[in-house]
Amino acid sequence: MKAAEIGERKAVVAGVxxxxxxxxxxxxxxxxxxxxxxxxxxxxxxxxxxxxxxxxYPGNMGIxxxxxxxxxxxxxxxxxxxxxxxxxxxxxxxxxxxxANAVAAVxxxxxxxxxxxxxxxxxxxxxxKGRASxxxxxxxxxxxxxxxxxxxxxxxxxxxxxxxIGMMAQxxxxxxxxxxxxxxxxxxxxxxNAAKNPKAIYTEPMxxxxxxxxxxxxxxxxxxxCDVPADGSTAFIISRADRAGDLRxxxxxxxxxxxxLRGRPSWDQFDDLTTMALRDAAAMLWxxxxxxxxxxxxxxxxxxxxxxxxxxxxxxGFCKHGEGGPFLEGGSRIAPDGEIPLNTHGGQLSAGRLHxxxxxxxxxxxLWGEAGERQLAKQPEVAVAGAGGGPxxxxxxxxxSR
Amino acid sequence: xxxxPFRVLPAIVPETEHFWLGGAEGELRFLRCDDCxxxxxxxxxxxxxxxxxxxxxxAASGDAVVHTFTVNWQPWxxxxxxxxxxxxxxxxxxxxxRLTTNIVGCEPDDVRIGMPVRVTFEDYDGVWLPFFEPAEPxxxxx
Ligand SMILES: [Zn+2]
Numbered sequence: 001m002k003a004a005e006i007g008e009r010k011a012v013v014a015g016v017x018x019x020x021x022x023x024x025x026x027x028x029x030x031x032x033x034x035x036x037x038x039x040x041x042x043x044x045x046x047x048x049x050x051x052x053x054x055x056x057y058p059g060n061m062g063i064x065x066x067x068x069x070x071x072x073x074x075x076x077x078x079x080x081x082x083x084x085x086x087x088x089x090x091x092x093x094x095x096x097x098x099x100a101n102a103v104a105a106v107x108x109x110x111x112x113x114x115x116x117x118x119x120x121x122x123x124x125x126x127x128x129k130g131r132a133s134x135x136x137x138x139x140x141x142x143x144x145x146x147x148x149x150x151x152x153x154x155x156x157x158x159x160x161x162x163x164x165i166g167m168m169a170q171x172x173x174x175x176x177x178x179x180x181x182x183x184x185x186x187x188x189x190x191x192x193n194a195a196k197n198p199k200a201i202y203t204e205p206m207x208x209x210x211x212x213x214x215x216x217x218x219x220x221x222x223x224x225x226c227d228v229p230a231d232g233s234t235a236f237i238i239s240r241a242d243r244a245g246d247l248r249x250x251x252x253x254x255x256x257x258x259x260x261l262r263g264r265p266s267w268d269q270f271d272d273l274t275t276m277a278l279r280d281a282a283a284m285l286w287x288x289x290x291x292x293x294x295x296x297x298x299x300x301x302x303x304x305x306x307x308x309x310x311x312x313x314x315x316x317g318f319c320k321h322g323e324g325g326p327f328l329e330g331g332s333r334i335a336p337d338g339e340i341p342l343n344t345h346g347g348q349l350s351a352g353r354l355h356x357x358x359x360x361x362x363x364x365x366x367l368w369g370e371a372g373e374r375q376l377a378k379q380p381e382v383a384v385a386g387a388g389g390g391p392x393x394x395x396x397x398x399x400x401s402r
Numbered sequence: 403x404x405x406x407p408f409r410v411l412p413a414i415v416p417e418t419e420h421f422w423l424g425g426a427e428g429e430l431r432f433l434r435c436d437d438c439x440x441x442x443x444x445x446x447x448x449x450x451x452x453x454x455x456x457x458x459x460x461a462a463s464g465d466a467v468v469h470t471f472t473v474n475w476q477p478w479x480x481x482x483x484x485x486x487x488x489x490x491x492x493x494x495x496x497x498x499x500r501l502t503t504n505i506v507g508c509e510p511d512d513v514r515i516g517m518p519v520r521v522t523f524e525d526y527d528g529v530w531l532p533f534f535e536p537a538e539p540x541x542x543x544x
Contacts, residue, residue: 144410151412152444155531156504158488159410159478166472167490174470174515218488219473268490268502269443273470 012251015044045248053111066125094388095356194346230352250401258285297380356387425523425530507535
């Protein structure tokens, strides 16, 4: 593919912001969103008058509780923006699909500076009860009748992605001999990384014994393979590359992105359950760049469940398909001083379920050299940020301005 | 006898009733293309292989193989007590023709990928949920 055809290079990341993050902080979702958004605008060196585009995932949804609660309309009105372009929704290639939308908008000139945000308040929504985010539509019982995809899973007591991803992991274990000890390196490494992230939720050290002995959720996934519901908002400014002169500092460049779904859009009918759509999004990414997996200095990869991170590592070619287990063995390859430092902020397992946007945020901070105590010793030049799992996946290859 | 466990039930609509009600006559039913023989799941108005609209409700054999599974330990619903086995089974009629279901009639520890299973139906308020049980009866506990 000719470089001129790779439109995402006409877009850059101008700034990032993140609100207070925590468990049950009981702040309004819009309040958190505006905190992150204003920080991102200031970080870019812009003012709200410069913002002419707005993008979000998944839009304003009342159910499941805490999954959203803020859409385009609320932010548009609260900041009294004058917009040329906006888009919010759920049917996207993963959570970062909202950022891909923004990239497309600035690359086509529909907007100059797009504010992208993702807000969750699942910890507060959870209150004293069980996990709120996983009983989509099914918790009510009574007269509720399932439709769409849910009709094929809810009758079988399988309302949660923990069940669906658990089955994918089990298939991977079966085909390739992957073990819990190998998978556990993701949770343990992220916990160690989280200790250097002042916003992380869990920072106590975790041993392999801790991991192996905690209760099961849905085999082979244990509690520590599941991310932790959090409250927080993350925001980015995506700008036209030819407006980079307006910005406070050199932007993060977008080398390539991958948004493909080349199989059936289904959690149980997709051809290869051990890869799911990650395979396609990653393949598309590498079709759009001359860079190779070996050029990547840091990987920030979705971990709603740890197995998804393993699948991203394979899909992106850091190891071969099926070799994720041996690749993780011992954990040294994914450590901050390893061949591919992984989830340097602690991921969603330890730093909280900011739902995809946290990985992109961390990738940008690492490329700017602004990640504080957890900044990698060797300044990264190339980062990959991928989010989503199952039939939903989107991935960005980002580079430091030279 | 214990009460039946809690189940969220599917909405019964014209497009899906052959699937959810077929168990009343002991049949696991799908739409199948009259022109090319393709089995459809979930139901759709058009064959995804040849785009024919000529589709007929057809009973599958009821046999399947466990493609993958998980033992669920999380109590998602009151009165649906863990542990129970959620599985994706694949039908011999066509590669990739799969259902998410529960494996019943054996202990969770006895379920294996590749295990032959056979459909069995349970009636919940007139909805006949297809479950799968080991095709070979489990050896009686001694
Ligand atoms: Zn056909």
